[in-house]
Structure formats: C-alpha cells, structure tokens
Amino acid sequence: MSFMNGGGNPQLNRHGELNHLLTIEGLPREVLERILDTAAPFTEVAEREVKKVPLLRGKSVFNLFFENSTRTRTTFEIAAKRLSADVINLNINTSSASKGETLLDTADNLAAMQADMFVVRHASSGAPYLIAQHLRATGRDHIHVVNAGDGRHAHPTQGLLDMYTVRHYKKDLTQLTVAIVGDVLHSRVARSQIHALTTLGVPEVRVIGPKTLLPTGVERLGVRVFNDMREGLRGVDVVMMLRLQNERMQGALLPSTQEYFKSYGLTPEKLALAKPDAIVMHPGPMNRGVEIDSAVADGGQAVILPQVTFGIAVRMAVMAMLAGN
Amino acid sequence: MPQRLPLPDAEALCAALAEAMRPHVDRAATALVGIHTGGVWVAERLHAALGLKLPPGSMDVSFYRDDFHQRGLHANAKTSQIPFEVDGAHIVIVDDVLHTGRTIRAAMNELFDYGRPARIDLAVLVDRGGRELPIAPTFCAHALSLPAAQMLALEQAADGGLSFRVIEK
Numbered sequence: 001m002s003f004m005n006g007g008g009n010p011q012l013n014r015h016g017e018l019n020h021l022l023t024i025e026g027l028p029r030e031v032l033e034r035i036l037d038t039a040a041p042f043t044e045v046a047e048r049e050v051k052k053v054p055l056l057r058g059k060s061v062f063n064l065f066f067e068n069s070t071r072t073r074t075t076f077e078i079a080a081k082r083l084s085a086d087v088i089n090l091n092i093n094t095s096s097a098s099k100g101e102t103l104l105d106t107a108d109n110l111a112a113m114q115a116d117m118f119v120v121r122h123a124s125s126g127a128p129y130l131i132a133q134h135l136r137a138t139g140r141d142h143i144h145v146v147n148a149g150d151g152r153h154a155h156p157t158q159g160l161l162d163m164y165t166v167r168h169y170k171k172d173l174t175q176l177t178v179a180i181v182g183d184v185l186h187s188r189v190a191r192s193q194i195h196a197l198t199t200l201g202v203p204e205v206r207v208i209g210p211k212t213l214l215p216t217g218v219e220r221l222g223v224r225v226f227n228d229m230r231e232g233l234r235g236v237d238v239v240m241m242l243r244l245q246n247e248r249m250q251g252a253l254l255p256s257t258q259e260y261f262k263s264y265g266l267t268p269e270k271l272a273l274a275k276p277d278a279i280v281m282h283p284g285p286m287n288r289g290v291e292i293d294s295a296v297a298d299g300g301q302a303v304i305l306p307q308v309t310f311g312i313a314v315r316m317a318v319m320a321m322l323a324g325n
Numbered sequence: 326m327p328q329r330l331p332l333p334d335a336e337a338l339c340a341a342l343a344e345a346m347r348p349h350v351d352r353a354a355t356a357l358v359g360i361h362t363g364g365v366w367v368a369e370r371l372h373a374a375l376g377l378k379l380p381p382g383s384m385d386v387s388f389y390r391d392d393f394h395q396r397g398l399h400a401n402a403k404t405s406q407i408p409f410e411v412d413g414a415h416i417v418i419v420d421d422v423l424h425t426g427r428t429i430r431a432a433m434n435e436l437f438d439y440g441r442p443a444r445i446d447l448a449v450l451v452d453r454g455g456r457e458l459p460i461a462p463t464f465c466a467h468a469l470s471l472p473a474a475q476m477l478a479l480e481q482a483a484d485g486g487l488s489f490r491v492i493e494k
Contacts, residue, residue, distance in 0.1 A: 324397030
C-alpha cells in the first residue's frame, strides 16, 4: 500500500488539506501558517464564561497513550473538550496491549466504536503512521490521526505550539536566531522544532549540546552545531531548552547530571549572553538544576507557562482543521 | 448579461440605519456587536453616529457555523472580542447583509457563551431575502430580492468608504 494522494504526503488529502498530523517534516509553510493563524482565535475561547465551541459536537476523540504523559494528554483532552468532543482516554499500558493485542487490532476495535479521531502517543517511532496507513488502506480515512509524540521521531503539536509562542513574542520569524539546547539525540521535540523553524523561514537555527547528545549529521537539517553553550547562546533571540531524557538514556552518555548542569544548564549568567529580550522556552517537564536553573525557569524571560496555555489553542486548531477536512 | 438593479449606497444606508435605531437605544447601556467582516465596519459607523458609551464588540462565527461538517473550518477566522458584560445587557447584533439567517443563529449561540443578555436586537443594512430560519431584523435600512446564485458583499475602500458589490457564486 502506498500514499499517492496529497502529492505523496500521507498527511494531506487529495485537496492538499491536512487529514492527519503526523510530523512537521514535509508540511508546506502555508499549512503551518494556517494552523498558527487558526490557533489565534481559539486562545480567546478560554476567556469566556462558557469555554467551549460546538465544532466537534457529537465527535469521539480517543486519546491512545501507549506511553505515559500528563501534560500532553491533559492538554489534548482539554482541547477536545473545549471543541465539545467526547473524549475517551485509554491508558494502554494497563489495558489490552498488555494482554497481547496488536496496535492495529486496538485501532480497529476503536474504529468499530465509531471513533472520529485518534490522538496517539507511542514509544515506537512511526506508530501513528502505521495507524493512519492502516485506516487509509481499509477505507476509513475519515478517522483522523494526530501524533502526540512517537519515539524519537516527532511531536508535531509541541513544535507548532512552540512556533505559536515564538510568533506571539517575536512577531516576525524571518529575522530570528533560535538556539535549541540539550539532549537533541533523544528528542522528538527538537526534531519537530527544527523542521518547523526552518520551514517558517527562521534564518539561523542552532543546536547546542555535548557531542554524545547530538545526532550525527544533525547539521544536514539546516542547523549550526555548537558544543560550547556560551558560544552558542551569544546573540540569540530565543532559547529552547530540552529536557534531559533520563528514561531514554542508554549507556553512559553523560558523566553526571551535576556535570551536565555545569556545562549545559541554563543559568542567569549564561542567559545573559543571549539578547537582552531573549525568551526562554521549555517543553516540560523541567528538571530544575539539571538543564535549567530555577532563577531562569521562574524569571522574567521564561515563557514556559504561556507555552502550555498556547498549546491548548494550537491543539484545538489542529483538531478542528482535521475534523473539517 | 442579466439585468441588474442599481445597488444601494452603503454609506447612506448606515446613516439611515442609525436614525432608525436612535429612538430605541440607550446611549449608556446599549452595546453593538458586529459580525466579521462587513458587520464590524457597520457597527463602527453606528457606534459613532449614535454616540454609544460601551465599546463595540466583534464576532467571527466560524466556530459556530452549522455547515462546518460540509465545508470545514473557515480560513482566516478572526478573534471574537466582547469588551463588555453580556449578562443583562441590551445587545444589537449588526451585520451588513441578512440572507439565510444562519449567521445570525450562530452569532446568538456564540453570544450566549459569554453570558445571558437581557435583550438581543438585529440591525442590518440590507435584507436580501432567502431566509431559511425564522429570523427577522429589528432594524433594516433596505430590502431587496436577489437570486440565490448572487451574493451581496460589503467592501471597504482604502479611504474607509463602504460600498456594495454583487458576486456571482
């Protein structure tokens, strides 16, 4: 089976509209901008007495989380509920998968329950693709799939909410220098950020981290590589911190977390090398004292909590666009 | 070429609409809500002409449209802004053209998510007929009949002047 519609992009339908959101890589700039533009009016919904719009009324959204997550699952749930959808959360660690049911059998069973959308998080890269491909191959393309993080591969709604945040504070993306700092190797967030930033025309994207935590050949994604954090932060407009992913760490890539903080922890002293109006972002959850100093995390330049708020609007926009296409 | 009626003068209709509304509004308490995009321009005109104290609101009803499942989410949806307390308010929904009534239904649904108004009225520049819902304007400056295949659109020139144009669907 193959995806021949939507110019070969499995995420687009034959009209070039978003049918699934699986990755930012390969999405046209207009599609990304359309999502960000659409998210803006959704931010206002949260300020109303009734924080709901009726777009997904009568639709069933299944949160399929094969891997633990609190923030992402919660914000997807809130977003779907604010769109008036019925939300069903499945924590698959404790359910059928542990009894041996395959991923596609799980999807088939939920499709038989008249699912309209799957929000999928999985430890294996490509799991949401597999579901989308299966739905298309079996003529059930009206069920939309949103990738909520797959292995080391992609976390597109996180990348989009980060772009929304940058645009909110910096307006014009085409004049910016953005640094992504930390464990790029294990980070699906970093991959989504890099693709989004380069697609949206950010002229200079830097990645900063120790050689052991940067993927080989990362510069082929169009980024400048720095192993010295002080050098890399000089003059940047935006600092995107990454979480040190202890649970994904195989073998000894780092001497110790204390050692890591010394070299790659964002302290007020290191942040002072960036532009004075630079913003600091973090996808959460933060390891205070490991990748970020509390003085920075709670400081005036941090926009980490607004990221969470914007994340709901961005996820509302994505789900509303998918459901309408 | 089908025979075309001369289009009404939008600026003159704004002035006439304001006069029709004047005896029925409370300058201190009545609030206007314009529907994007044409209704927002008309609401600005009416607000100035009537000297209302409350700032005019604006609504984009994209999130409340009843054709979402056929047509998807409208591109370029704007942020709705209701800068006054809706509970207990006298609100006049303002639009440029009244057609099927579906936009007004969506607008009323949206307004109720901000609170419970004491009264809602509807003011339009033109009622072009073709209603599909039991909705009628409280204030209407001009009525005309257009075939379903034609759309009457309000446009704003660079100098801010408003005028009507007919678009063939």
